[in-house]
Amino acid sequence: MGLKEYWKKRKFKKTPEPKGKVVKVSKNRFVVQEHWATHYHFDFRLEMEGVLKSWAVPKGLPEKKGIKRLAVQVEDHPLDYINFQGKIPKGLYGVGTVKIFDKGNYELIDKTRDRISFKLKGKKLKGEYHLIKTKLGKNQWLLIKTK
Ligand code: MN
Numbered sequence: 852m853g854l855k856e857y858w859k860k861r862k863f864k865k866t867p868e869p870k871g872k873v874v875k876v877s878k879n880r881f882v883v884q885e886h887w888a889t890h891y892h893f894d895f896r897l898e899m900e901g902v903l904k905s906w907a908v909p910k911g912l913p914e915k916k917g918i919k920r921l922a923v924q925v926e927d928h929p930l931d932y933i934n935f936q937g938k939i940p941k942g943l944y945g946v947g948t949v950k951i952f953d954k955g956n957y958e959l960i961d962k963t964r965d966r967i968s969f970k971l972k973g974k975k976l977k978g979e980y981h982l983i984k985t986k987l988g989k990n991q992w993l994l995i996k997t998k
Pocket residue numbers: 886888892893894907945
């Protein structure tokens with residue numbers, strides 16, 4: 852996906868969000884940000900392919916096994932976004948406050964076109980999760996905790 856869509860949606864003279872760039876080397880970090888936007892939600896981001904692959908998760912990540920949550924894939928974000936907290940001003944895309952809910956590393960278990968399995972090693976979120984692409988609609992995934 853790259854960052855073109857991310858850049859296109861934002862005005863970097865006005866937003867405190869990082870402009871960023873695609874990098875060559877990725878580590879295995881993740882972040883969950885709490886976002887008080889027009890609709891309160893969580894943003895889940897996995898460091899992968901030099902960017903942060905990103906999903907908006909309306910109800911947040913499941914903390915108990917067996918729970919499924921809807922996760923809507925959004926545009927890739929730059930790696931710098933992993934530390935972003937702040938207030939996106941009125942009139943801009945994503946208006947509202949962003950706070951880091953949890954951050955840490957993950958271990959990739961398996962990845963195919965429509966499924967990503969991984970183990971989160973955060974402070975709050977730990978265990979095995981699976982992101983499964985649904986056929987319900989464009990960009991709609993299910994996030995399930997299994998262990
Ligand atoms: Mn968001």
